[in-house]
Amino acid sequence: MGNRTPLYSAHERLKAKIVDFGGWDMPIHYGSQIEEHHSVRNDAGVFDVSHMTVVDVTGSGARAYLDRLLANDINRLTRKGQAMYSAMLNHEGKVLDDLIVYDNHDDAFLVVVNCATREKDLAWMSDVAADFDCEVSERTDVAILAVQGPNARAKTDALLSADRQSAAAALKPFQGAWADGWFIARTGYTGEAGYEIILPDSDAETLFDQLLAAGVAPIGLGARDTLRLEAGMNLYGSDMDESVSPLESNMANTVFTEGRDFIGAKAINAQADTAHAQLTGLVMIGRGVLRAHYPVLRDGNEIGEITSGAFSPTLGHAVALARVQHDVTPGDQLEVAIRGKAHPVSVVAPPFVRNGKKVF
Numbered sequence: 608m609g610n611r612t613p614l615y616s617a618h619e620r621l622k623a624k625i626v627d628f629g630g631w632d633m634p635i636h637y638g639s640q641i642e643e644h645h646s647v648r649n650d651a652g653v654f655d656v657s658h659m660t661v662v663d664v665t666g667s668g669a670r671a672y673l674d675r676l677l678a679n680d681i682n683r684l685t686r687k688g689q690a691m692y693s694a695m696l697n698h699e700g701k702v703l704d705d706l707i708v709y710d711n712h713d714d715a716f717l718v719v720v721n722c723a724t725r726e727k728d729l730a731w732m733s734d735v736a737a738d739f740d741c742e743v744s745e746r747t748d749v750a751i752l753a754v755q756g757p758n759a760r761a762k763t764d765a766l767l768s769a770d771r772q773s774a775a776a777a778l779k780p781f782q783g784a785w786a787d788g789w790f791i792a793r794t795g796y797t798g799e800a801g802y803e804i805i806l807p808d809s810d811a812e813t814l815f816d817q818l819l820a821a822g823v824a825p826i827g828l829g830a831r832d833t834l835r836l837e838a839g840m841n842l843y844g845s846d847m848d849e850s851v852s853p854l855e856s857n858m859a860n861t862v863f864t865e866g867r868d869f870i871g872a873k874a875i876n877a878q879a880d881t882a883h884a885q886l887t888g889l890v891m892i893g894r895g896v897l898r899a900h901y902p903v904l905r906d907g908n909e910i911g912e913i914t915s916g917a918f919s920p921t922l923g924h925a926v927a928l929a930r931v932q933h934d935v936t937p938g939d940q941l942e943v944a945i946r947g948k949a950h951p952v953s954v955v956a957p958p959f960v961r962n963g964k965k966v967f
Contacts, residue, residue, distance in 0.1 A: 608632065612657035613750045613808040617815055621825055628828055629723030631658040636827040643830035644920040647797055648963045651756035651763075652826035653818045656796075658722040661749055661805060662732065664708075665715045666741035673708065673716060675870060676735050678853060680863040684710040690781040690794055693861055694853045695720075695728070700874030702847045702856060704728050707794060709783045717783075717790065717805075719751075721843050735870070750811035754823060755801035755834075757963065762821045763802055766814070767791075775802065796831065798838025798961050833917050836926065839888060839957025845899060846886060846914040846928050854878055855930060857886040857957065882933045884911065888957040889927040889943065890967065895950050897927035897943060904942040904949055910935070913943065919959060926959045927952075937967075 609632040618625065623634035634655065636643060646652045664673065673681040679693035689710050695703045704724045709717040720728045729745060736743045754763045764772055774786035783792030783803075790805040806814065819825060832842070839857075841847055847856035852875060854862065864872050864879075891897055897916030902909045911931030919926045927943075935941070937956045942949040955967040 610658070612655055613811045614655045614657065614815055617812055618655070618825075623825070623827060626828070629658065629721070629725075631722055633658060634825070634827040636829045637825050640827065640829040640833070641920050643824060643826045644833050646824035647756045647799060647826060647830065647834055648921055648960075649757070651754060651759040651801070651823045652830070653815060653823045654753040654755070654826050654831055655750075655815070656753050656803070657750040657811065659751055660720045660722055660725045660728065661746040661751070662718040662720065662729070663715065663744050663746060664718055664736075664741055665744075666739075667714055668740035669714050669716055672736055672739035672741045674867065675739070676732065677708070678862045678869055678871065678875070680867065681708070681716075683863075684708075686710070687712050688778070688782045688784045690783055690792060694847075694856075694858055695731070696853070696869070696871030696875070697849060698870060698874070700852045700871035700878060701849045702843070702851060702853055702858075703731060703849060705841060705843055705847070705858070709790075709792065711785070723844060748808055749805050750808050751803060751805050752811065752814060752818070753795055753797075753801065753803045754818060755795045755797040755799045755826075757800060759799070759801035759823070762823050763804075763818065766817045766821060796838075796840055797834040798840070798958060799834075799963070833920060836915055836917055836928070837919050837921055837958065837960035839928070839959060841886075841928070842915055851930070852878055852883070855884045855886060857928075884930050885933055885935065886914065886928055886930050887935060887937070888955040888959060888967070889913070889916075889929050889941070889952040890955050890959070891925040891927075891943065891950060891952045893924075893950060895925060895945055897925040897945075897952070901927075902944045903929050903931050903952075904944060905935075905939075907949075909944075910941070921960050921963065922965060928957065
C-alpha cells in the first residue's frame with residue numbers, strides 16, 4: 608500500500624482505477640480518460656494533486672537562499688502573491704526538479720515540488736539552506752485541488768466564502784493569495800484557466816464533493832498527462848531529469864545567469880556557448896501513436912528520441928515532445944521509428960493546444 612491523500616476514500620467511492628504514482632495510490636481515471644480530458648477542455652474538471660510536496664521557506668535569508676537555489680531569478684517576484692516556475696539544478700547544471708514558488712511576503716515563500724522527488728528535493732533544499740538564515744519546512748497538513756477548464760473559475764467561485772471570492776477575483780494569471788486559511792492560485796498544468804487551491808486536509812473532501820455537485824468532473828492522472836502534453840508542459844522524469852540541463856529541456860526562458868551565482872550557473876554558461884540538444888514538439892497526422900523512447904530520424908539517421916508522446920484527444924492525432932539535435936527547426940519534416948517502420952512527423956514549437964484550441 609502506498610501513501611494516500613485525504614481524498615483517497617472519495618476516489619474509492621467514485622470507483623476510480625487506482626495506480627501507484629511516485630509511491631502514492633492515485634486515481635488514473637474514473638471510467639473514461641478521454642471523456643475526462645474533454646471535460647477539462649470544454650467545461651471544468653477537478654484533480655486531486657495532494658501528492659505534490661508543499662514547502663514553506665521562511666526567514667530573513669529566504670530570498671537570498673532561493674536566489675542561490677533556483678535557476679530562475681527570485682528577484683523577479685516583486686509583489687506579494689506572484690508565482691514563478693523554475694528548475695532546481697545540481698552543480699553540473701542538470702535538472703534536480705522543476706517547481707513553482709509563490710512569494711507570500713518579504714521573508715516567506717511557498718514552494719511546490721514533485722512527489723516522486725520529495726526525499727531528494729527536501730534533502731537538497733535543507734543542505735543548501737544551511738548557509739542562509741532561513742528555515743525550510745515541509746507542509747504535511749494540507750491538500751491540493753486543481754480545478755481547470757473554461758468554466759472552472761466560475762464554478763469554483765460560486766462555492767467560495769466572500770473573502771475567498773474577493774481574493775480570487777483580484778488574481779491575475781500566475782498569482783496566488785491566502786484567504787480564510789486557503790491559498791488560491793491561478794496556476795495549473797493543463798493549458799486552461801482555473802485554480803490550484805492549497806487547503807487544510809480537513810477541508811479537502813468537502814470542497815471536492817461540492818465541486819462534483821456543481822458539475823465539475825473528477826479527473827485522474829491519465830487525462831492530466833494528455834492535457835499537460837497538449838499544453839507543451841514538461842513532466843519530470845520523462846522530459847527532463849538529472850541527466851539533462853534546462854537548456855536541453857525547452858526551459859531556457861526560466862534560466863537567468865547574468866550577475867547571478869545560482870547552483871549550476873557555471874555549467875549552464877559553458878553549455879550556452881556550445882551546440883546542445885533541444886526539446887521540441889512533433890506532430891503525427893497519420894495513423895499511429897507516438898510513445899516515449901521511440902527513435903527520431905532524419906534521412907534514416909537517428910537524431911534523438913521521444914521523451915513524452917500520446918494520442919491527443921483534442922487534435923485527434925498523436926503528438927510528442929522529443930529531444931533532438933540542435934539544428935532541427937519548426938517546419939522540418941522528420942520520421943519516427945515505430946516497430947521498425949519509419950512514420951513521417953512534423954516539427955512544431957510547443958505548445959500544441961492552448962485554451963482548447965490548436966496553436967501550431
